[in-house]
Amino acid sequence: MKKRLYLELENCIGCRSCLAACTQCGGHEQRNRNYVYDVNPLVNRQTMPLMCLHCVNPACARSCPAQAIQIHETGAVLSALVEKCIGCQNCTIACPYGIPKFDTEQNLMYKCDLCIDRSKDGIPPMCASVCPSNTLQWLTDEEIEAKQKHFTLDNGKWVTSMPYLEGDTNVKVNLPGILQGVTKLF
């Protein structure tokens, strides 16, 4: 059963466990690949993760003159191949969310590969494994559909900006506002 990364941004508690866990993936050489932001630091404690969305037609890969960014059969957009990456940093500019990071010492781009050695076998990536608040979840399409039904707003819409900035994405995002559509128990 295919599973995907699903984000409920409203849940985030800013613990950065996703970042700590990212370094624990076998292929990640102790460097984390995603971001967590304080949304409005002087005002409240809202935070949100910024993860690679694994675009269906990824700008990062399209922008790469060396075809160093491969797309795995699961749809995961992989980190740059060491032997191909020429260090031009096109991808870091092309990605609408600023996801790819750059290692100036190795002259190499690195990014989230959805912990491909886990996710290729259906095992959740490290971030979604540990996320204490269920901001990051690893769900089947049926489960995501059920979420969509549950969180319908008064205006009948699923709380998300999909299609997102960069067209369709393999990762699904539910923007803040998730609770608006929930009917209270009493």
Place this chain on the structure above:
Amino acid sequence: MQEVKIRDKFFKEIENVCHPNETLIKTHCAYCGMQCGMNLRVNTKTNKIIGVEPRYDWPVTVGKMCPKGVTAYQQTNHPDRILKPLIRDDASLKGTQEGFREATWEEAYDLIAKKFSELQANYGKDTLSVFSGVSMTNEKCYLTGKFARVALQTRYIDYNGRFCMSSAAGGFLRSFGVDRGSTLPWTDIHETDCLFIAGSNTAECHPTSMFRVWHVQERGGYLIVADPRETPIARRADVHLDLRPGTDLALANGILNLLIENGYADEEFIKNHTNGFEETKELVKEFTPEYTSQITGVAPEKIIRAAEIYGKAPNAVVMFARGIEQQHKGVDNVSGYTNMALVTGKIGRPKAGVATFTGQGNGQGGREHGQKSDLLPGYRKITNPKHVEEVCKVWGITPEEMPQPGVSAYEMFELMEEKTIRGLYLLCSNPAVSAPNQNFVRKALKGLDFMVCADFYLSESAEFADVILPTVTWSEDEGTVTNLEGRIIKINKAQEPLGESKPDWQIQAELAEKLGRGKYFSHLKTARDVADEFRLASKGGYADYYGATWDKIDEQDGVFWPCKDEDDPGTPHMFLDKKFYHPDGKAKICALPYRPPAEEPDGEFPLRLTTGRVVFHYLSGNQTRRIQFLRDMCPEPYVEVHPETAAKYNIEHEEYVRLFTRRGEAEYKVKITEAIRKDTVFVPYHFGHEKSINLLTIAALDPMSRMPEFKACAAQIEKLDMKKVQ
């Protein structure tokens, strides 16, 4: 018989990833009471711990961990580990890291035995003291109690739980007659209809509870949070009761009054299963929403709304933590909020009850088995002759040999100051950061004739020691701990002790030999030997662990105490038969007059100072401040100030200011946020030396639990001379 293995909607069968040349050792986190399940990754060539892998099969946390848990493994082979015993010959260097030299265990033990014996010969047995902690296994906690009373033969033993769980313990004992931190398993929490959470920054202190908390709201249930700050959990609450620090009891009384007035009291339940309702009803009448609002600063509408939601909810769980407990009326706050459940009868069934978020990994188990000044294993009282006799049988001493009760943690420092106590054996704790009124505490430590510290890092407290004994981390020993549910779980050994370090139980058994008390300890050769004796010692007590064998823990995903014998599966839900543990089987609804904090703001000190934790650090920070990721995320403490308050003082975001109270002062970076009351400032307490907020906190103790009032005192801010900063 109750259900044994709990599998809820969050549980998924997921296979673990195990890399070539690695094995996975199932265990739990080193830190907080959540005791998240984790697998430690061990390299099979070097036999060293190299990483962590989620433990999806642990029913409470299903693979989830906070950043402390994810990086906990980095403690074990950390360069700061103490690998050999250290001795400092020059006592004038006490209070610094200087002057330590490496020694053999033999030399260290001989020196300790000599000094301890001399002190006791000159000043009596009780001149020695033991200050312990509960971030270690039940086996170690148990043996530490025995070590103090049988090997050192002193009455003075107490532990850091005094600064953590003592008020919850006192409140539960008074209300229920038994102190199990949660009346229900955590796997119930997401299924309740209303969570009333007071004084718990859950998202930062017990993060892996959060997926269950959010699920209550996702189902259409309610979340009510009482906290002076808009913490990450309060941010999303249906009602945020933003009270002044130290006014919880008024809020609890105010809500209770509304519950009774508006017909939410369960008269059948009150009549059959409780005492004390009438007096309490009379007492809380005064706490109208308006009066409660005057004291707490919370708008009357919010108080009314919170009471209405809690009252209407078919099932609800009242939860709280150090925010209400670390006050000089902490015990009353606990009983006050517990009253809500007792008056409405929302207790003694699944999905409804009362729970405290236990702070330390073994905060529950560690307080039950004899590290507290007046307690013996199995939650027995040292003042009860029958209890003493039962324990003496297991220990092989006579009741006459059992020392008298001692004094509480903070009071031990007072006795050090007045030279009643001259020697200290400190383990598993860092009071030179975590105790209140640090200037006094550090002076008391410095003045000791002889101090031993057992730790795996050179903590701020170890800086006062004459001898440091290298202990192991949690991953180099095995044993049980009791998590915040009251579930006894198993910690497994993943690596051999680094360097010459040893587990505390072994050190204590060997030291007992040197002190001429070997015959009471020499049979304890392994952690399992200690476990067997400990289970026996707890048998028949309130906290009966006798039936919680390591095999059963493994088979059942842990065992909830009480668990009396081999056939008893344990007790996930307390009070299902509506029988409480007071002699008449009834719970006590408590009439609790309101008392303000010990130190109220005034002209000179107009602000309320409160302290707490951040998600990246654990307790005194002795462990987490050494972990790179955690240090990068939160390198230093700060003072949170509301923008309007900051404007009054003409201070800006990230500027350093002087914060001071009647007891001390420190300089902190300002963090401006609207997510705090205007009359309140907050500083996290994980930092040592001149950055410790406990230089400023007050040692006003709760009359019952002897808990210091960490959560409320009066403070003032002063803008620093800019030249001095640069």
